[in-house]
Amino acid sequence: MGRILIIAEHDGEQLNPSTARCLSCAGEFSGLECDIAVLAKDGQRVCEQAAALDGVRQVIRVDNDANEHALAAVQAPQLAKLAENYSHVLGPSTTFGKDLLPRVAALLGVAQVSDIMSVLANYRFQRPIFAGNAIVTVEVREQDKVVGTVRTASYATAAGGGSGAIETQAIDVELPDHTRYVGTSGSDAGGRPDLQSAAVVISGGRALGSEENFKLIYQLADRLGAAVGASRAAVDAGYIANDHQVGQTGKIIAPDLYIAIGISGAIQHVTGIKDAGTIVAINKDADAPIFEVADIGLVGDLFTIIPELEKLL
Amino acid sequence: MDRILVCLKRAVDYNVRIRVMSDGSGVITDGVKMSVNPFDEIALEEALRIREKGETEEVVVVGIGADDCQQQLRTGLAMGADRAIHVRTEDALEPLDIARILVQVAETEKPGLIMLGKQAIDGDNNQTGQMLAALWGRPQATFVSKLTLFGTTATAVREVDAGLETIEIDLPAVITSDLRLNEPRYVKMPDIMKAKRKPLSTTDLEKLGITPEARVSVLQTEPPQTRQKGKIVADAAELIAELKQKGLA
Numbered sequence: 001m002g003r004i005l006i007i008a009e010h011d012g013e014q015l016n017p018s019t020a021r022c023l024s025c026a027g028e029f030s031g032l033e034c035d036i037a038v039l040a041k042d043g044q045r046v047c048e049q050a051a052a053l054d055g056v057r058q059v060i061r062v063d064n065d066a067n068e069h070a071l072a073a074v075q076a077p078q079l080a081k082l083a084e085n086y087s088h089v090l091g092p093s094t095t096f097g098k099d100l101l102p103r104v105a106a107l108l109g110v111a112q113v114s115d116i117m118s119v120l121a122n123y124r125f126q127r128p129i130f131a132g133n134a135i136v137t138v139e140v141r142e143q144d145k146v147v148g149t150v151r152t153a154s155y156a157t158a159a160g161g162g163s164g165a166i167e168t169q170a171i172d173v174e175l176p177d178h179t180r181y182v183g184t185s186g187s188d189a190g191g192r193p194d195l196q197s198a199a200v201v202i203s204g205g206r207a208l209g210s211e212e213n214f215k216l217i218y219q220l221a222d223r224l225g226a227a228v229g230a231s232r233a234a235v236d237a238g239y240i241a242n243d244h245q246v247g248q249t250g251k252i253i254a255p256d257l258y259i260a261i262g263i264s265g266a267i268q269h270v271t272g273i274k275d276a277g278t279i280v281a282i283n284k285d286a287d288a289p290i291f292e293v294a295d296i297g298l299v300g301d302l303f304t305i306i307p308e309l310e311k312l313l
Numbered sequence: 314m315d316r317i318l319v320c321l322k323r324a325v326d327y328n329v330r331i332r333v334m335s336d337g338s339g340v341i342t343d344g345v346k347m348s349v350n351p352f353d354e355i356a357l358e359e360a361l362r363i364r365e366k367g368e369t370e371e372v373v374v375v376g377i378g379a380d381d382c383q384q385q386l387r388t389g390l391a392m393g394a395d396r397a398i399h400v401r402t403e404d405a406l407e408p409l410d411i412a413r414i415l416v417q418v419a420e421t422e423k424p425g426l427i428m429l430g431k432q433a434i435d436g437d438n439n440q441t442g443q444m445l446a447a448l449w450g451r452p453q454a455t456f457v458s459k460l461t462l463f464g465t466t467a468t469a470v471r472e473v474d475a476g477l478e479t480i481e482i483d484l485p486a487v488i489t490s491d492l493r494l495n496e497p498r499y500v501k502m503p504d505i506m507k508a509k510r511k512p513l514s515t516t517d518l519e520k521l522g523i524t525p526e527a528r529v530s531v532l533q534t535e536p537p538q539t540r541q542k543g544k545i546v547a548d549a550a551e552l553i554a555e556l557k558q559k560g561l562a
Contacts (some may be wrong), residue, residue: 058452071480072443073452095473099398101445102408111407114438118483128537129437130331134340144528178483179452182468186476196474200561224562236493242458243476249492253475257561263326267330274540278561279553295543298552304392308549313562 001085002122004034005060007079007104008050009096012040012068015049017197018092018150023053025150026090027158028119030050033057037082039075041068055217056164062171068265069181076103077173083108083145088120088122093149093252094196105147112147112155113138117154127151131248132271152196153254153275187241190218195244198227201255201276203246206233207262207283207302214239216306217261223313229253233265247272265290314425314484317360320415321389322350323382324435333536340534347386349454352430354392356490358497359460360428361393368462369425371395376419377411379403383513390508391500397513398422400521410525412444417521419449426467431456431489442489447550452482458493 004026006188009016026034036050036061044061051059060082066074079100083089089104092096093115105112117135118126123146124139140146154292195201201222204217214234221228228241229246244254248268254275261282263269270293279296284301291297298305326346327330333340350356351367360372374389376382377400400414419427427449432439446453454460456468458477462484471478472491489535518525546552556562 023518072455073446075357076447094482095471098439099453102440103447103453105440106409106412106444106447109409113445113529114442124532129534130325130340130435131437132537133331134333135537136531137535139530141528148471172530176450176452182479182481184475184478186471202322217431222382223314228377241476242472242493243474257556273404274362274537278556278559279540279543280556282552291545293540296552296555297543297545298549299545300548305549309553312549312553 002032003085004032004088004090005083005086006031006034006036007044007089007091007097007100008036008038009092009094010038010040010046013045015046015093016094016096016156018152019050020053020095021152021155022090022092022150023055023158024155025116025119027055029122032088032122032131035060035086037062037079038066039067039078041065051164051166052160052162053164054159054162054312056162059164059166061166061168063168066175070100071181072100072103073179074175075100076107077175079089079104079106080173081171081173086145088146088148089151090148093151097149101147101149108145108147110144110147111140112149113140114149115151116148117151131267132274133267151252153252157197186243192221193225193227195227195229195246196251196253198255199244200224200226200257201229201253202226202261203229203231203263204234204239204261205231205263206237208234208239211239216234220306220310223310226259231266231269260290260294261306262289263294264288314369315513316422316424317363317369317426318419318422318424319353319357319360319372319374319389319394320427320429320441321353321357321374321376322430322433323347323376323378323385324350324433327351327434337533337535347381347384349388350430350433352432352434352490352492354497355492355494356428356430356488357389357392357394358495359490360426360484362495363462373398373422373424375400375415377406377414378400386513387508388500390511390513391504392498393504396511399513399515401515401517402525404525406509406525408438408440408529409528410523411441411445412448414518414521415524416447416448417523425486426484426486428488428490431491435549442487446487449487452486453489454480454482454486455489456491457488458491460488460494
């Protein structure tokens with residue numbers, strides 16, 4: 001029998017909810033226990049959060065100064081070493097996991113299954129291709145370790161209430177120094193919820209017309225306690241920073257309510273919101289493709305509709 | 314640096330709306346327009362700009378596949394690459410074998426950078442660059458939206474979920490491009506003519522010592538579940554009423 005190892009995503013302080021979504025995916029395998037590896041400079045807090053997730057057998061704490069920032073080239077050899085004791089290695093299909101897991105797979109000499117959306121059997125999975133326009137069922141050879149990234153929008157976060165043990169391990173592998181972290185500039189969320197885990201998301205598109213006008217989206221989001229997203233066109237036009245982009249090349253999300261304002265609904269955008277509970281579209285073009293996937297559509301000028309909505313909320 | 318290798322994948326054109334075969338055996342590619350994977354095109358554009366700044370001598374494009382992938386290599390030459398290498402194979406290779414092949418090509422060509430798209434828009438795997446960097450034992454900068462070279466090192470700005478991350482890497486290294494790295498140039502007719510005379514060499518898996526494996530088998534391909542088209546409401550008040558009814562406002 002095998003065992004699953006999940007690579008924790010975290011910022012040194014907080015465990016990213018993507019890890020709890022991977023744990024839900026791990027729960028779809030039959031008869032496999034699940035451990036979580038936390039690579040950090042000082043992983044105590046993150047390990048405690050991971051150990052509290054329901055379904056975790058053990059959290060493996062690997063402290064190393066080299067792990068202060070998540071660099072794939074540094075983490076991959078450590079995980080390849082840890083993976084020796086596991087049949088399956090999973091990580092989230094976020095930019096963190098997408099960067100890291102293929103490097104781990106290559107070191108292990110095995111394939112990777114990207115964007116697992118469903119586990120049909122311990123070696124059989126479903127995943128999207130062609131920007132979600134087709135779904136394939138794939139099978140990995142049972143003699144190989146399975147390395148996979150989990151399409152986080154396909155899974156809910158695992159519940160708390162677990163009590164996994166925390167075991168500290170030192171990993172004896174040589175780590176490269178050819179890759180060095182410099183810094184990260186993120187947009188200030190302004191106290192709004194995180195785009196990838198928010199229950200309500202309001203996104204704006206090119207029709208907003210300017211960075212100044214995009215403030216309308218923020219105001220409405222604050223009324224609803226929503227996170228703010230954007231189409232690629234709005235990001236390309238400079239109305240908002242890249243970390244707000246929703247879609248195939250941005251974030252793939254599954255909020256309870258998604259409101260698309262002034263977004264035409266290119267296939268790459270729709271791919272990122274397919275799993276939303278309810279999709280609302282507001283667009284002045286009645287033929288915009290976004291209306292094909294919207295549960296509720298409103299045709300009209302966003303500059304009159306947004307103030308009306310604000311008054312009504 | 315002496316040269317940059319850029320990998321060009323032949324993929325279904327970005328504008329094609331693909332359809333799944335009714336027997337579930339794959340997607341329909343017969344008669345469908347094929348192009349250079351757009352992310353690879355961005356990688357090539359960046360390599361050409363680096364050469365135009367005088368920071369490399371040569372840009373070499375590499376394609377792996379059947380003879381028809383030479384069309385995409387010619388497109389790369391028309392964009393401005395100096396020469397092309399075609400690794401001929403009839404097999405549909407997995408990313409790990411593609412990475413193994415590219416390592417062999419790198420052993421011969423000794424590039425300062427290997428550049429490719431962050432993913433191909435057909436398989437959406439997003440693996441090849443990372444696997445290549447692992448097997449080559451070199452740094453990787455994935456999802457790059459800005460690249461600056463400083464002789465033996467480079468800084469790369471990466472589009473990550475938290476925003477923009479900057480890393481410093483030693484060269485040689487693998488770079489995978491994101492959409493906002495640049496806007497690729499249009500190919501002009503005289504360049505297409507010129508590209509026909511540029512050198513294109515071929516090799517194969519046997520010469521490179523690679524035996525591909527089928528580690529992952531595709532059992533079935535099916536169309537995705539589609540969302541039902543919903544209702545159109547008349548105004549903001551009706552929209553709010555609908556949301557309230559669903560318990561969402």
